[in-house]
Amino acid sequence: MKKLFISFLSQCVVAGAAYAHSVPERPQVVSVNDMLGSVGWGFDTPVKTEKLGEGFYVLFGVGGNIAVSSGPDGVLVVDDQFPEMWPSLWKAMELQGDSGIDFVINTHWHFDHADGNQALGQKDNTWIVSQANSRAMMLDDHVINLVGAAVAQPAYPEHALPSITFDTAMQFHLNGEKIDLLHAGPAHTTGDTAVIFRGRNAVHLGDVYNNSGYPFIDAGNGGSLDGVIAFCESVLAELDETSTVIPGHGPVATYADLASYVAMLKDIRKEMVALIKEGKSLDEIIQAGVTSPWDEKMGNPAQFINRSYTSLTTNYLP
Numbered sequence: 001m002k003k004l005f006i007s008f009l010s011q012c013v014v015a016g017a018a019y020a021h022s023v024p025e026r027p028q029v030v031s032v033n034d035m036l037g038s039v040g041w042g043f044d045t046p047v048k049t050e051k052l053g054e055g056f057y058v059l060f061g062v063g064g065n066i067a068v069s070s071g072p073d074g075v076l077v078v079d080d081q082f083p084e085m086w087p088s089l090w091k092a093m094e095l096q097g098d099s100g101i102d103f104v105i106n107t108h109w110h111f112d113h114a115d116g117n118q119a120l121g122q123k124d125n126t127w128i129v130s131q132a133n134s135r136a137m138m139l140d141d142h143v144i145n146l147v148g149a150a151v152a153q154p155a156y157p158e159h160a161l162p163s164i165t166f167d168t169a170m171q172f173h174l175n176g177e178k179i180d181l182l183h184a185g186p187a188h189t190t191g192d193t194a195v196i197f198r199g200r201n202a203v204h205l206g207d208v209y210n211n212s213g214y215p216f217i218d219a220g221n222g223g224s225l226d227g228v229i230a231f232c233e234s235v236l237a238e239l240d241e242t243s244t245v246i247p248g249h250g251p252v253a254t255y256a257d258l259a260s261y262v263a264m265l266k267d268i269r270k271e272m273v274a275l276i277k278e279g280k281s282l283d284e285i286i287q288a289g290v291t292s293p294w295d296e297k298m299g300n301p302a303q304f305i306n307r308s309y310t311s312l313t314t315n316y317l318p
Contacts, residue, residue: 107206
């Protein structure tokens with residue numbers, strides 16, 4: 001999501017108590033609709049389609065990118081944006097010859113990727129799938145701290161909950177290819193899923209990979225900078241240099257783009273950890289310009305640094 005997302009923590013210290021750090025205060029809590037209005041997201045936004053192959057394409061609308069695989073066995077989509085977007089999304093799919101959905105895979109539980117469950121879950125022939133931790137998060141109310149605002153995400157109704165879950169791996173055999181679902185530990189959230197289309201040599205990474213700016217790390221709900229790096233490295237090990245990478249937000253990318261993203265995060269982490277161990281505050285780390293080599297391309301780093309700092313100062317730093 002364009003420099004969006006996060007949640008809150010009440011306190012944190014570096015393990016070992018050698019360096020104490022205060023956590024940024026949580027901003028005012030607002031509704032999802034209020035947040036959407038503040039960032040200019042409207043449900044009248046036109047849906048764009050990018051075809052990646054026969055029966056394989058990406059839908060861009062409001063919220064996370066949607067991957068679609070269709071063929072003789074049925075239709076599988078990855079993520080589903082908002083229920084209000086589905087009249088437009090159905091029209092876009094119908095132009096590709098698809099009018100029904102058999103499986104929805106949620107890459108994680110955040111509203112801009114999974115709220116469409118509330119529309120698709122009402123259809124008797126649509127099965128919703130997620131990593132087990134994502135379903136668990138959907139059972140309760142949560143707050144996602146976006147730094148500029150904190151967004152209240154209410155529990156999902158029963159019909160919008162995933163009815164199929166997995167822990168670390170799952171496979172589909174659909175439309176002539178194997179589709180692997182991989183969970184490599186907490187990253188953007190505690191329940192992220194990478195969806196690897198083996199026959200297409202492509203992966204949808206959800207918000208573990210943001211190609212529209214710096215990543216959002218939901219540190220208040222179990223996400224971490226270290227987890228994002230580790231998750232991306234696990235996925236890179238499953239790909240090759242010709243692989244197509246579908247990010248949670250932003251344009252479709254390549255293996256090289258994802259590898260560069262990981263290298264950037266590692267460099268920033270190294271600088272941040274050194275400053276945290278010196279006892280530097282969040283404001284001092286921001287002023288130090290740890291992201292400056294990438295800011296022109298990636299945009300404002302304030303949210304990313306805030307959430308990375310929170311995740312790093314909550315966990316043991318080797």
